Every structure is written in C-alpha cells, then in structure tokens.
Amino acid sequence: MATLLVVGLGNPGPEYQWTPHNAGFLAVDRIAEAAGIPISNRRGRALTARVQVGGREVVLAKPETWMNLSGESVAALLRELDAKPEQDLLVLYDELALPLGTVRVRPGGSSGGHNGAKSINALVGTERWARIRIGVGPDGEIGKGRRGADYLLQPMRRMELNLLGEALDRAAQAVAIVATEGVAAAMNKINPREPLGTDQPKVQQNAQ
Template identity: 65%
Template sequence: MPTANEASRSGVFLVVGLGNPGIEYQFTPHNAGFLAVDRIAERYSATVANRRCRALTAKIQIAGREVILAKPETFMNLSGLSVAALAEEFGVDPLRDMLVLYDELAFPMGTFRVKERGSAAGHNGAKSINGSIRSEDWARIRIGVGSDGSPASAFRRGKDYLLAPLRKADLAALDEVLDRVAQAVEVTVGQGIATAMNEFNRRDNGPAE
C-alpha cells in the first residue's frame, strides 16, 4: 500500500462503515462503523440514504476530494459483497483509496486505532472484505467497544454484547470518540494514512497494537 506521500489525491475515495441494518441494531456495539459514517455525514450536512450496490450511500467533499460514504445493507458477515461492488461502481482501488470503519472488541470503549493493513482478527465484516477483494492490505479504523479491564465493564464481551443495545454510559463514551474518528477520516483522505496514524495512534486513543 502506498505511503502518505505516494497516495493518490484525485479520483473517488470510499469510506465504508460496517454494521447490521435494522432499527434493532442501530445503537449496538457492532454498529460502531455505521454510527461513525453517520457522524461524518452529519459534519457535512449529508444524509446516507441513496441505495447503491447493496448499501446506503452519500457523496461529500473532503479536502477537495469526492468521497463516497457507505453503509452496507448486507449484514455484517457479507459486507465484502457490497464493498467490492462499490469499489467497482466508483472505480476505486480498495488497496489505495478506501477506508473501512468498524468495531473492535479487543480495544476499550472510547478508543480507536488507525491501521494501514492487517488481518481480520476474528471480525466477520473484515473477513468478508478480505475474501471479496482478496487482500488484507486495505486501510481501516477500528473503534473500541470492549472492556477497559474494570469489573464494571466485564460484561463487554461476546456476540450477545455486540448485538445488544449500548448502555447509556457506553453510548456517551462512543458518541465522544466518533468525533475524533471523523477527524481521523478527514486527515486520511486529505493527507494520507501514514499522517493519520502518526496523529491519532497515540496512547490516549488506544492500545499500541
């Protein structure tokens, strides 16, 4: 994958948030990616509502560049089908001009990490994307939804938790971090993934993985 200096500054950039469609999943930990895309859209007075390639989409401009925001409607474990179709539809190289936002149970709530590439680490949405585009070399932001190690947060584990509505305190913590995630997306689009990693992968944003 190219460095920040090599990254393309023209053409369409694709920002995909992962989650599950349906009102019952809207404010669950597994929908952190959807919530992040909605937060970005809100900052640009856009609504993610156009249906294309089995996803809800919106078109915005970041740093003078056309950006497609997308939320696949395929359910999490088939996200890659929509991502691959979107990349083809908009002529996007997913290894160069795509950023995927999704939840990470291994990171504490209120943290996030920007990564240039990596394995799926058990995340079904990431696995689906790897399979559909036949590569792990795509940029991502993993949004922490897990335990911070305290007894009060010990319940944050497993599938049941990921698909259950967020508690009020956790929803507030996630809401706060979404603004920083949106800023990291803006830096990635405008200045490249390496710059975003340097700026946002500090100790206060999460583990140094």
C-alpha cells in the same frame, strides 16, 4: 485525486442501531451529519452519500448486507467507482479487542476475527486496505457482566454511548486526515491520542 470510498460496517435494522457492532455505521453517520446530508442513495448494495473532505470527493457507504456479508457490498462499490482497495478504500468498524473509546488507524492486515473484515478480505482479494478500528471492548464497571458476541449485539448503556461518542468524533477526524494527508499521517496523529488542533480538514456539503 481519486474518490475515497469510506465504508462503515454494521447490521441493518433499528434494533441494531445503538449496539457496539454498529460503531462503523454510527461513525459514517457522524460524518454525514456534519456535512448536513443523509446517507440515502442506494448503490452497490449500500446506502451512500457524497461529501467533500478537504477538497477530496468522498463516498460514504453503509452496506445493506449483514455484517458477515459486508465484502459483497464493498466489492460492488469498488467496481462501480473503478476504485482500488489498496489506494481508495477506508473501512470503519468495531473492535472488541480495543477498550471502549479507543481509535486505531491501520494500513491493512488480517481480520482479527471480525466477520465484516473477514468478508472484505475474501471478496476484494487483499488485506491491503486502510481501516479505522473503533474500540468497543467493555472495561471495568462499565462493562461488568457484558462480554463477547452477546455484548456486541446488545444496545449500549448511556455511559457506554458517551464514551463511544468521543471515539466517533475522533474517527471522523481520522477520516478527514486520511482523505487529505494519507494513512500514515492519520496513524501518527490519531493512534497516540495526541491532541488534535482546530486546523484539521473539514467535511463540506456536496450534491448527492
């Protein structure tokens, strides 16, 4: 089975680490932490690490470009891995249109106005790449007075981070299902928010 390229989107720099726009970075960090390895190798204008998920080799990547140039890094990684976006690419990113804590798996589609997704569509030449959208939309009292683009680049509050943490765990589970069973299975298990059993595939440590 071909290597799966799993890319989390975000902006580099410590000032952006805990902002909603960096949910994709935080999700791949969560996977790497479970495997006990750092995302520290440099290739394709990204920080990368290799892990095993259910017996499949996975390359985790965090582009070192700005969000709106994410496609440059993704295209370079696909070329280096000799991978096809329609089959071997899975991208995780924040979605302002979804409530905070929501996770949705999709097999492809338009960018929906997300600059990182828009850049990937343009640079890889297709919208047919799998994605996991992590909801960060402010809602109710938690999001009171916090809206739009400014909100995406502001550090999250403790309650927001708690909700996001649950979504990051679910996103990591979604990656494992995609790697072992495919996108359709992940959509069926993750999108309806069904309880996930303890027999889900695990991430194992692998040499970098």
